Amino acid sequence: DRVKVKPGYARNFLIPKGKATAATTANVARFEARRAELERVAAEALAKSNARAAQLAELIVTLSVKTGTEGRLFGSVGAADIADAVSAAGIELQKQEVRLPAGPIRQIGEYDVDLHLPSEVKTQIRVNVIAEA
Numbered sequence: 001d002r003v004k005v006k007p008g009y010a011r012n013f014l015i016p017k018g019k020a021t022a023a024t025t026a027n028v029a030r031f032e033a034r035r036a037e038l039e040r041v042a043a044e045a046l047a048k049s050n051a052r053a054a055q056l057a058e059l060i061v062t063l064s065v066k067t068g069t070e071g072r073l074f075g076s077v078g079a080a081d082i083a084d085a086v087s088a089a090g091i092e093l094q095k096q097e098v099r100l101p102a103g104p105i106r107q108i109g110e111y112d113v114d115l116h117l118p119s120e121v122k123t124q125i126r127v128n129v130i131a132e133a
Contacts, residue, residue: 002028042119049121052091056115060126061085067108067131076104077129082113086125105129 002023005014014020021027063085066074079098086093099114111127 046119046121049117049119053115053117053121053123055091056086056093056125057123059086059089059091060128061089062128062130064130064132065108071108071131073106073108073129076106077127078104082125082127085127 003020005020010020010022015022061082063077063081065077068074078095079100080095082098083093083095093115097115097117099116101114105111105127108129108131111129112124113127115123115125117123
């Protein structure tokens with residue numbers, strides 16, 4: 001962005017700290033080229049995240065775990081377990097992208113799990129937790 005500041009502030013603080021440059025024609029052209037490159041990279045990342053979200057929305061993950069009485073799990077199913085199961089299904093997913101606001105899953109059943117992908121893309125997958133035979 002182009003901002004007008006006092007000459008002393010620019011000369012003594014902004015330019016020496018590398019926080020600003022003079023708005024010459026060459027600098028403005030370089031800035032616009034860099035902005036276009038960053039916008040192109042952001043658009044590619046958004047398209048990639050949207051493609052992953054479309055693949056993930058169709059996916060149903062089934063996890064088989066040991067259970068005790070009344071359908072309670074020995075342990076729990078967390079974000080890492082869900083991410084590993086999705087990655088095993090062929091779609092790369094990091095545990096940081098899995099959101100479990102109510103905490104780990106501790107009962108058998110079907111759950112909708114929120115995923116927060118890069119570029120602020122959000123989607124859900126269905127996780128089916130069943131008792132191990």
